[in-house]
Amino acid sequence: MACSTAFVGASLSPNPRKASSCISPKPFVSNLPFSSTSHSQTPLSLSSRRSPQSRRSFAVKAGEFPLVGNLAPDFEAEAVFDQEFIKVKLSDYIGKKYVILFFYPLDFTFVCPTEITAFSDRFAEFEKLNTEILGVSIDSVFSHLAWVQTDRKSGGLGDLKYPLVSDVTKSISKSYDVLIPDQGIALRGLFIIDKEGIIQHSTINNLAIGRSVDETMRTLQALQYVQDNPDEVCPAGWKPGEKSMKPDPKLSKEYFAAI
Numbered sequence: 168m169a170c171s172t173a174f175v176g177a178s179l180s181p182n183p184r185k186a187s188s189c190i191s192p193k194p195f196v197s198n199l200p201f202s203s204t205s206h207s208q209t210p211l212s213l214s215s216r217r218s219p220q221s222r223r224s225f226a227v228k229a230g231e232f233p234l235v236g237n238l239a240p241d242f243e244a245e246a247v248f249d250q251e252f253i254k255v256k257l258s259d260y261i262g263k264k265y266v267i268l269f270f271y272p273l274d275f276t277f278v279c280p281t282e283i284t285a286f287s288d289r290f291a292e293f294e295k296l297n298t299e300i301l302g303v304s305i306d307s308v309f310s311h312l313a314w315v316q317t318d319r320k321s322g323g324l325g326d327l328k329y330p331l332v333s334d335v336t337k338s339i340s341k342s343y344d345v346l347i348p349d350q351g352i353a354l355r356g357l358f359i360i361d362k363e364g365i366i367q368h369s370t371i372n373n374l375a376i377g378r379s380v381d382e383t384m385r386t387l388q389a390l391q392y393v394q395d396n397p398d399e400v401c402p403a404g405w406k407p408g409e410k411s412m413k414p415d416p417k418l419s420k421e422y423f424a425a426i
Contacts, residue, residue, distance in 0.1 A: 235369050239268070239360045240342035246301075247311040248330040255301065255332050258364065265298040265391070266360040267383060270345045270353040274306040274314045275322065278377045282355075283324055283331075285380045290328035296387060297362075300329040305340060305352055308333045345371060359387055361394065 234240075243256040260266050267286070271279045286293075286300050293300055304311075311331040317323020332339070334353075340346035345356035355372035367390050372378055389401040392411065399411040402422065412422040 234343065234358070234366045237366060238364050239266075239358065239366045240339075241364075242339045242342065244332050244334060244339065245308045246330040246332040247308050247315060248327070250312065250315060250326070252308050252312075253330060255330055257301075257360075260299060260360075260362070261364045262362055265296065265362055265387065267293065267298060267300045267357065267387070268303065268343075268360060269301070269355070269357040269378070270303045270340060270343065271355060272352040272374055273304060274310045278355075278375065279304075280314075280319070280322060280324055282377050282380075283327065284319060286383075287324075287327045287329065289380050289384070292384060293387070296391060298387060301332055302327075302329065303332040303334050303339055303353070305334050305337050307335050357383065359383070359390060361390065 239257060241256070241258045243254065246253050246255040257266065257268070269282070269286070271282060273279065283302055286302070290300060311333060315324050315327060315331070317325075319325045334340055337346055337351065340353040343356055343358065345353045347354060352374075354374065355376065355378060357368075357370050357378055358366050359368035361367050368386050370378065385404075385406055388407050389405050392405075392407070393399060393401055396411065398413065400414045402412050405411065410422055410425060412419050
């Protein structure tokens, strides 16, 4: 599934918080609002070495597709948090926090509340990793608010630990290439964005398939580990405390010899 470009429109308080066919690729727009002189887009090799104190940015400037390795499309939009209407602006997090940005099809549906509440129930764990969570759908803030005010046992969400963003113009969904054009709703796209505003991970599920909070957490932990340890990489299924690997023909043998 191809991923694409652009940003829509919010500021946060410090503690807030079936597709029938594939989507046709769209030309990549390079003049994203996230871009600035303070955020280099110089291509980097994944095997490039730095001092142990430095952090790997992974800004590979991948070109047209995928979005992974490129600056995240910025947006500013209305959202619901703590049963109030707020503004969320993605670029406000640059230099401050990692962001888990996930899209879901519609409010008052079936798989969606299981995902949304699962992320909320684990929010404290993400917060310890200096990570904000943002949920996005094409519903209005009024629909979001009504759903939050509905009890979980009745199919609602109850209070959430993070904001639900309203993408009524569908521009955010389009910019992340998760919009199903003939249905006007988003696929279940999830993006991990680092503190430099670079998309480091993405997954896109079809409408009937829910996502895993555990795998999102594991991927985030692996990303943070390799950024803090630029001379190492994480093998399949890596979890904190497990052995990592040196991306070198000789040094990697230490890992393979131990498994």
